[in-house]
Amino acid sequence: MPARRTLLALAAALAALLVFAGPATADLFTPESGGSPNADKIDTLYKITLYISIPILLLVEGTLIYSLVKYKARRGGQAEQIRGNTSLELGWTIGAAVILVILTGVTFAFLNGITKPEKSGPEIAGGVQVAAIGQPDPPGGKGMRITVNGQQYLWRYDYPGKESLFSYHEMVVPTDTTVTLDITSSDVVHSWWIPKLGGKADAVPGHTAETWFKISKPGLYGGQCSELCGAGHADMRAVVRAVPPDEFERWAKDQRAEIKAAQDGLAAQRRAREAKTGGGG
């Protein structure tokens, strides 16, 4: 009996799904979250849309399966010659529209919390390390503004300040600080994405995209380029390392010193070479 088989197969599929669902972590069904408030809000928004969707999905699949089982051709059976039902059809059209209006309302209710950077933590605002690296304030309070530059197949981060401070691959940031990113690219289109720290933002040559995060728990947050950028696309990964503010200060100082030493070393090399070859070149 094909209809019964259909039903059995679907029941088996559903059972399999539940088996998976039981021990599974939340991320089987929802986006990554837990690093930054905007990621958490997107996660909540996703859950709301999911909860609205599930009854619709079950209604459609349920009615479909029910019809297939119930109205399978039987000897002597008569199909009802129904051509339509205006009020029913109007009903489901309006019903679908109403659900979407609700979804629109929910989205806009969440939008500000996702796009507007939060204020930095109170212990940071006006704190020492903020003044030390002298970055402009992001909207909403003191924080840090980092320029992210995508390059085949590497991310470069430029920190604000008079003295040159930059790094590749690993972005070190202080916790409890709102970090605003200005994202661009110097070759092809890339996309910046650290799932636990919020949504992605494309790095497009000639444009600057903005996103932000604020990390409360120190630790490593991984991610990778998510716009096809060439043969090494899958290897273009990125790590954000969140550390307490004082540790960040130490790192910044060391990094600056390292960069300065490297640049001075280069200058010395050049001078030595010029002295040997008689300058110019």
Next chain:
Amino acid sequence: MEASSARLAGGPEISMHGFTEQPKGWLSWLTTTDHKRIGVMYLYATFLWFILGGVMALIMRLQLAQPDNTLLSGETYNSLASMHGVTMIFLWIVPVLAGFGNYFVPLMIGARDMAFPRLNALSFWLLVGGGIAFFCSLFFEPPQAGWTSYAPLSDDAYSPSGGIDAWIFLIHLTGLSSLVGAINFIATIHNMRAPGMSWGRMPLFVWSILVYSYLLVAALPAIAAAATMLLTDRHFGTGFFNVADGGDPLLWQHLFWFFGHPEVYIMILPAFGIISEILPVFSRKPVFGYKAIAASTVTIAFLALLVWAHHMFTTPTATVVLAFFMLSSFAISVPTGVKIFNWIATLWRGQIMMKTALYFAVALPALFVIGGISGVMLAVFPVDWQLHDTYYVVAHLHYVLFGGSVFGIFAGLYYWFPKMSGRLLSETLGKLSFWLMFVGFNLTFLIQHSAGLSGMPRRVYDYPADAGLTAYNLISTIGSFLLGIGVMITVVNVLKSVKGGRRAGNDPWKGNTLEWFTQSPPPANNFDTIPRVRSVEPMKDIRREVQKAGKASESVAQPVTSGSS
């Protein structure tokens, strides 16, 4: 031969008694302008490309079955991913629907051929040319910039090889093929319908092909322009997409998606049309809400032109623009939902014949609704910021294009194969193929939602072992091979049945539309008498009248091949 039609006493005219035989020999196929032969060639060519594209997908799934796998390099993987996408979209789904349209639009509207038969042949041969030009890139270096060929990655600085040029060739040749074909469909459908077939009596599949054609005409010029601009950027020193020359990479994305999103509906609407024909026939009921289904097809097409930037939610774009494209994308789900409800209502209180064609037809709404719902979730742009360009989108688009279009195409194949070949496909093999495809499909793609939610971007050849993605990908790979076996069983079924299948007769399903009024396979001139159409189900009317006249209903479409001349 001008045969005067024999008449049953009080009954309708009998369709065939003087018919033109098809010429024989391979040369007659190369030179044919017969819409049915062109349709058959479309089907063979596109199914071949479907299999090639499927093999590429399976190789990719093999690479991804294990973390840190070294089966493929990044270059090879990107080539396969690009060719898979391009093949499935430009050489499989869009043209296979044109193939069904070619074969059945004239038959369903009671015409003897398309409006411009030679243009029709040109359309097919341009498609073949485009496919060959594209596949020739296998012999030097295939394109690696994805089916979307985003600039500047596709520009000469980053993709110096000829692969992108092969892609541009394909875009122009298949685009021209589709444009020419679309104009032909439009002219045919507007002008060549049987007497009495008003717009309100036109089969829903014909409605969908008409709308498909208008959408092609509206959307294709954008990508033709973009591809030409890319060509001049690559070879003649212009800088449309190059920032250093004052161009803008986002221009490419806008032009591409202005075509690319209507393209999605170009690929799905005719599949909707196919199952709108199949469901009523196999539930022995009229289609529920004919007008609503036809109107929703038109509405979807209109809205399809207004949603393109939802592919660009993560680009630097003003919030008001994001909001507009979220709302327009939401809006498109209403007419789509209407269709799904109407199909279910068509089954409701019917007498459903459990044939393979019905299985595939019912799978379309069952699977498409998952893609539709994930589509609405992706349209919520803050949510899209997390999900964009991840495996969640890969899952979504396969639920729409495989669960939707391809299952619809297979439904059409099982439904119309008896008409095209005169033979029935094996139901046993058909149902085996269906179940393998259905289970394999869901195994492959359902879990990919989770891979995406867990942070796996699309188009990566590799993922680390500690990313928690290993199990998802292994399940997906196993599913993909089941899916592949399922497809191959249908291929075997077709190859076996085309010569050796059971004789189908002219109207094996008791269809509603005029293609069942003629022989299987139809003679070169289709009909020698075009019946007058009095409702949306002309074939049902004809059967009823014949029954009234006291004949067995089966006799109605049988040709009288001897006697009267």
